[in-house]
Amino acid sequence: MCGIVGYLGPQDAVPILLEGLARLEHRGYDSAGLAVLTDAGAVRVAKRAGRVRDLAAGLPKRFAGHLGIGHTRWATHGPATDANAHPHTDASGRVAVVHNGILDNAATLRARLAERGVPLTSDTDTEVLAHLVAAATADTLEEKVRQALGQVEGTWGLAVLHADHPGEIVVACNGSPLILGVGNGEMYVASDLAALVRHTTRVVMLEDGELATVTADGFTTSTGKGAQEIDVDPDSYEAGDHESFMRKEISEQPSAAESVLRGRLDERFGTTHLGGLNLDARESRAVRRVKILGCGSSYYVGQMGAGLIEELARVPADAEPASEFRYRNPIIELDTLYVAVSQSGETVDTLLAVQEIRRKGGRVIGLVNVVGSAIARACDGGIYLHAGPEVAVASTKALTNMFLGFALLALQLGRVRDLSVADGRRLVAALEQLPGKMKEVLDTEPQIAEIARELSRAESLFFVGRVRGYPVAREGAQKFKEITYRHAEAYPTSELKHGPLALIAPEVPTVAIVPADELTERNIGALHEIAARGGPLVVVTHPEVDLTGLDVRRIDVPRSEVELDPVLLTIPLQLLAYHAAQELGLDIDKPRNLAKSVTVE
Numbered sequence: 001m002c003g004i005v006g007y008l009g010p011q012d013a014v015p016i017l018l019e020g021l022a023r024l025e026h027r028g029y030d031s032a033g034l035a036v037l038t039d040a041g042a043v044r045v046a047k048r049a050g051r052v053r054d055l056a057a058g059l060p061k062r063f064a065g066h067l068g069i070g071h072t073r074w075a076t077h078g079p080a081t082d083a084n085a086h087p088h089t090d091a092s093g094r095v096a097v098v099h100n101g102i103l104d105n106a107a108t109l110r111a112r113l114a115e116r117g118v119p120l121t122s123d124t125d126t127e128v129l130a131h132l133v134a135a136a137t138a139d140t141l142e143e144k145v146r147q148a149l150g151q152v153e154g155t156w157g158l159a160v161l162h163a164d165h166p167g168e169i170v171v172a173c174n175g176s177p178l179i180l181g182v183g184n185g186e187m188y189v190a191s192d193l194a195a196l197v198r199h200t201t202r203v204v205m206l207e208d209g210e211l212a213t214v215t216a217d218g219f220t221t222s223t224g225k226g227a228q229e230i231d232v233d234p235d236s237y238e239a240g241d242h243e244s245f246m247r248k249e250i251s252e253q254p255s256a257a258e259s260v261l262r263g264r265l266d267e268r269f270g271t272t273h274l275g276g277l278n279l280d281a282r283e284s285r286a287v288r289r290v291k292i293l294g295c296g297s298s299y300y301v302g303q304m305g306a307g308l309i310e311e312l313a314r315v316p317a318d319a320e321p322a323s324e325f326r327y328r329n330p331i332i333e334l335d336t337l338y339v340a341v342s343q344s345g346e347t348v349d350t351l352l353a354v355q356e357i358r359r360k361g362g363r364v365i366g367l368v369n370v371v372g373s374a375i376a377r378a379c380d381g382g383i384y385l386h387a388g389p390e391v392a393v394a395s396t397k398a399l400t401n402m403f404l405g406f407a408l409l410a411l412q413l414g415r416v417r418d419l420s421v422a423d424g425r426r427l428v429a430a431l432e433q434l435p436g437k438m439k440e441v442l443d444t445e446p447q448i449a450e451i452a453r454e455l456s457r458a459e460s461l462f463f464v465g466r467v468r469g470y471p472v473a474r475e476g477a478q479k480f481k482e483i484t485y486r487h488a489e490a491y492p493t494s495e496l497k498h499g500p501l502a503l504i505a506p507e508v509p510t511v512a513i514v515p516a517d518e519l520t521e522r523n524i525g526a527l528h529e530i531a532a533r534g535g536p537l538v539v540v541t542h543p544e545v546d547l548t549g550l551d552v553r554r555i556d557v558p559r560s561e562v563e564l565d566p567v568l569l570t571i572p573l574q575l576l577a578y579h580a581a582q583e584l585g586l587d588i589d590k591p592r593n594l595a596k597s598v599t600v601e
């Protein structure tokens with residue numbers, strides 16, 4: 001959701017900025033733009049609604065400079081038009097600004113500017129920043145930007161260039177990431193490492209409230225912070241031989257799972273080592289309740305995690321969408337452990353929930369994939385997910401590792417309570433076997449692809465499951481609708497006859513999660529009810545489940561320990577969504593209207 005790039009150095013900035021923007025496309029956007037400071041000292045801007053490739057194709061002649069900023073915009077204030085695309089400039093055209101985030105008091109500031117006769121040329125909140133920087137009276141550009149930011153409320157990652165201050169870009173961060181990349185006699189700016197890692201692995205991740213002045217030779221940050229070397233493989237940001245990032249990331253799940261488990265399993269005591277939690281055994285025992293907060297699929301995995309924690313630790317646990325939680329003036333209990341779960345670590349609803357809990361004195365741990373991200377930094381401790389960069393909007397390997405992160409946490413909470421060492425060892429052994437079993441699921445892809453092609457013809461589908469299987473069904477429906485644009489609705493299987501059964505018909509298939517567990521017989525009963533009404537069935541199940549007498553398309557996954565089954569049952573649903581979307585010829589990595597990181601409320 002919105003991306004920023006910037007460059008200063010001896011090379012022409014334009015191709016570097018365009019390449020950087022292309023690498024940020026996965027964040028989701030509907031327009032793109034560039035501003036450069038020409039060698040003659042003028043600010044030139046090119047921007048338009050549409051793709052980065054459209055911007056590149058339509059650039060004016062001799063559009064070049066050794067200093068520039070670029071942006072991909074995901075519309076919030078005003079539609080996706082050329083005028084609303086960033087960069088935004090002041091009335092004189094000497095200041096250009098790109099901005100991620102939301103300025104909450106933009107309407108007031110726009111009205112004030114209009115009263116002063118300042119011509120506003122867009123519907124955006126960002127435009128006010130350009131006018132405020134232009135009107136600032138300070139001597140340096142950094143101080144001008146600071147003065148402007150003193151008048152706005154909200155969140156920002158931003159970059160500013162000014163014709164009166166050639167040779168520098170000023171950047172600032174507050175609730176939206178901004179990273180500097182240190183090159184050799186050149187500097188880069190980006191809102192995401194994906195745009196930097198091909199150029200440099202020496203970076204500075206700005207803290208909230210921090211500003212920096214960047215020149216070709218280096219940078220100064222308002223906190224005096226220096227650069228750090230990051231351990232990242234630039235190839236992990238490429239799709240390589242895979243036809244899409246989602247396909248690649250699905251296939252990476254066994255190795256991602258190995259990464260999140262590595263060094264954290266204790267076979268002897270049947271428990272886990274999670275140093276980053278900052279929670280000793282006494283504090284863990286004092287936890288009376290666990291509350292999990294996340295958005296979208298991270299919330300659904302949070303529901304799986306709540307189930308695991310209740311089963312293994314016998315501590316009441318539930319999950320709630322972070323986007324709802326903070327708006328209901330939540331009661332924060334000091335003996336509740338709050339868990340924020342996020343792949344990107346940027347989701348603003350989750351970040352604001354974390355801040356609200358901590359403001360009220362609650363303890364929050366994070367299950368986060370992106371190291372050093374805003375949510376990771378805002379928490380008291382946590383478990384990094386080590387899934388590697390996830391580029392596709394539809395999350396897969398990060399969700400798998402979230403589940404495993406919850407399993408590690410549940411095991412630890414369980415083992416300081418009543419979970420026996422034997423049960424602990426049983427689960428540790430099962431966790432060690434999971435990556436191999438994930439490979440077995442992936443090996444059934446051709447059969448799943450065939451079923452997916454049939455499902456792609458349906459306009460509307462149900463996904464159903466019970467207890468451990470219900471969040472699996474919710475996640476399956478989410479994945480299907482995100483990338484196929486088909487209506488896919490999840491229900492607890494037990495709820496079908498309380499309403500949705502009315503919709504079951506030959507043209508409405510149901511994907512049912514039927515593991516071999518204490519509910520198998522009841523689940524099979526529901527399958528018969530669906531079949532009796534002519535509803536086509538796809539059943540994701542275990543080999544020993546007997547479906548004799550039912551006409552179903554069956555997908556078998558290997559069994560694990562019953563508590564860990566949800567993660568293996570989820571993988572075929574990713575493949576179903578993927579192959580259905582492929583059959584429909586859709587742009588799988590860039591689903592319409594969606595963004596990888598949802599940085600606005």
Ligand code: M6R
Binds near residue numbers: 298299346482
């Ligand atoms: O980065 P996060 O895990 O905080 O993102 C939360 C959701 O926006 C995300 O899971 C979304 O639902 C995905 N597109 C799911 O595939």
